[in-house]
């Protein structure tokens with residue numbers, strides 16, 4: 001069957017992403033490491049999807065994005081996972097890297113809603129998705145959390161073999177803000193777009209262009225989130241960002257008057273690195289797992 005789900009346009013299923021029509025998940029957990037209005041008191045209900053259509057060479061989740069850890073679930077099991085996250089107090093559902101599994105996820109979301117799930121749903125993605133995919137998805141979810149990794153085609157080619165990433169992601173993000181407006185209930189974000197940018201060491205010019213583009217096109221329409229947790233895992237720059245680079249980026253955010261968003265403190269350790277072979281891939285301070293690809297449902 002011809003697959004045109006994402007901009008890779010492989011022409012056949014199980015192409016660049018390596019996935020089929022089945023939905024495979026790695027872990028579902030209550031996560032406290034996301035932006036504050038997503039975390040609130042109850043934490044964000046993260047659902048990590050196995051596989052990825054982008055495949056960054058520096059991916060921190062490579063066990064599930066590149067190397068296939070995960071288990072197939074049907075829509076009813078997906079819905080039960082959503083309901084369990086709600087029961088344990090999650091403020092939202094946060095579906096991580098599901099662009100290559102869009103139809104199965106929409107079926108799962110519809111099943112979860114039919115079974116009583118009432119949480120707002122955020123789509124947490126690389127930004128490498130077509131406008132058609134964003135528009136297909138929009139009626140079923142509440143908000144988007146796309147990355148904007150770079151606007152430099154040679155950088156995109158070098159880091160994730162997608163020279164078209166800049167133009168594709170720009171169009172996808174503009175479509176997302178057309179479909180989802182920033183709305184808070186109290187201190188909790190109920191809808192809207194958070195654009196995330198991970199600073200890659202040695203690619204600061206690229207970060208500057210992302211900040212400038214955001215300021216010109218998305219200021220007041222979306223929130224900006226600066227991430228500093230780059231850790232060398234496989235390929236890519238073999239160091240973390242330093243204090244000088246961090247301060248420079250913060251100055252650019254100020255110069256471009258990007259306010260109301262979020263920035264991570266400078267990360268200098270590897271505490272963020274997950275291990276998806278563990279029932280809790282993150283530290284216990286960051287996350288409480290409720291379902292794991294090997295263990296299934298975890299009870300407390």
Ligand code: SF4
Pocket residue numbers: 003004005006007008009010011012013014015016017018019052053099100101
């Ligand atoms: S979803 Fe996977 S198979 Fe389909 S076009 Fe994208 S990378 Fe290729």
